[in-house]
Amino acid sequence: MATTAELSADALNNLCQRYHEHNTQSTRPRTLEVLSYEHSSNADTVAGFLGRHQFLTLKVRRIDVNGQEHYEQIRFFTKSPPLELASRMEYIEEFGVFKKEVAVYRELMPELQKIFPIIAPKCYYADEQLLVFEHLADQNFRMGAGRDGLLNYEHLHCILKSLAALHASSIVYEASCGRKLNELHPEAVVENSYPKGISENHVRKRNFNNGNCVFLELIKLLPKYQEKLDYILREFPKRMAAIFELVQTSDKYLNVFSHGDLWANNIMFQYGKYGESPLQSRLVDFQLARYAPPMVDLITVLTIPTSSSFRKQYLPELLSDYYHFMAEFLKCKQLNIESFLPREEFYETAEKFRIVGLIESLLFSHLTDLPTVLTENLTSSANGFSDFFDAKRVEICLEAFRTDDIYRERLTDMLQDFIDNFVLDISI
CATH class of the missing domain: 3.90.1200 (Aminoglycoside 3'-phosphotransferase; Chain: A, domain 2)
Known part of the structure; x- marks a missing residue:
């Protein structure tokens, strides 16, 4: 598991909010809550020797504008110094x-x-210590x-x-x-x-x-x-x-x-x-x-x-x-x-x-x-x-x-x- 030094609870929620703003058509407000997250290592290769490559997976509870509750899992790609x-x-x-x-x-x-x-x-x-990107592999x-x-x-x-x-x-x-x-x-x-x-x-x-x-x-x-x-x-x-x-x-x-x-x-x-x-x-x-x-x-x-x-x-x-x-x-x-x-x-x-x-x-x-x-x-x-x-x-x-x-x-x-x-x- 990642430590809170990497991303605070507020940062995780803001990250999730930005993800939905970029990837949904609706601009109406919604409730998002990060229930848990895991920061797991990716196999380090020569291509990544100037940085540490990992996956950040969030488990999220979302309540839409109609009051319906949804549970989602969102995966990101992260880079940090080695x-x-x-x-x-x-x-x-x-x-x-x-x-x-x-x-x-x-x-x-x-x-x-x-x-x-x-x-x-x-x-x-x-x-200065972390970059979080959309995970391109999930889009083929x-x-x-x-x-x-x-x-x-x-x-x-x-x-x-x-x-x-x-x-x-x-x-x-x-x-x-x-x-x-x-x-x-x-x-x-x-x-x-x-x-x-x-x-x-x-x-x-x-x-x-x-x-x-x-x-x-x-x-x-x-x-x-x-x-x-x-x-x-x-x-x-x-x-x-x-x-x-x-x-x-x-x-x-x-x-x-x-x-x-x-x-x-x-x-x-x-x-x-x-x-x-x-x-x-x-x-x-x-x-x-x-x-x-x-x-x-x-x-x-x-x-x-x-x-x-x-x-x-x-x-x-x-x-x-x-x-x-x-x-x-x-x-x-x-x-x-x-x-x-x-x-x-x-x-x-x-x-x-x-x-x-x-x-x-x-x-x-x-x-x-x-x-x-x-x-x-x-x-x-x-x-x-x-x-x-x-x-x-x-x-x-x-x-x-x-x-x-x-x-x-x-x-x-x-x-x-x-x-x-x-x-x-x-x-x-």
Whole structure:
């Protein structure tokens, strides 16, 4: 059972009231009473290592306007900091992820969802220690990628509508307020993934450097690059470091509220009763939100869960899909996309930020694509967490590369795309 320190009786009743206000058509008053609740653990996975995921189940007595008594059970999804592991909590506090997500859901997301409600799960409660969301799984939402982390065209097309709604809502919100979003809600968009001017000892710079150590060792195993190996090993980290500038708020291009963390496990898809085709999607985990050009999000979500051969075939079409969605969302609010994101600028940013998609793909996937047998113990203890990020990262990733076909194929594909186009191509 949860302790009253997590949610007071008043907070639980207010939570229940907000749930009914959001999910019933009637605005007439009703009596609601929370009879009991249980806060039970969800199996913690690599996808949730920056937060504790649980289910909150309320048993509720409701008296309707006709005096009829009803008993209901309502289930929510909750996130809280992983307080049980000091080393992980220290990482999260320096990273600033939970504080960021609270700011997003308490201040900004309610405003954006008034404009377009199809962006993210509804959040019914947000404080410094707890976030309480609608439970998307109860509405037939689930993740869409398999072990390889890849998504097909149908799923990506579905994502682009939600992403366009997110970005368009940012434009509409700014237009209605007459101020920039990073002035209105600075805490919700502070850059915490790749902060400018950070020291070598900062947790994000250490993570970046540790990732590069892995990539350099993997490159040494690729026969294709042996003749130019010294040059590649020298230049590769320099080209990777471009991300620290590229993801910042732009002085040249349109900026929008951006998710900043768009890999497959941060997108939930709703499916029909009988088919495998997604009906709609929701974006989750806004811990790395930023204020940046929309292409930073877009090229990331079109790169991390795709292969180079898929992008060669479908990237132009998917970019066009997104632009069409954006235009339609803005049009329904009496705004013209050309006034904010001209087509010429859109495709200019597609070229400029393509490298960001590959850098993010490498930095995410060398950890998220690790086989379960190598990761199942890594986030369950203080030593395991430290090994995952620092001490044994190279060793763990090399073992996966040698023994797991999926991991080897995915990382080889990303490395080759990056090296061929952004290290060996001297025109870049």
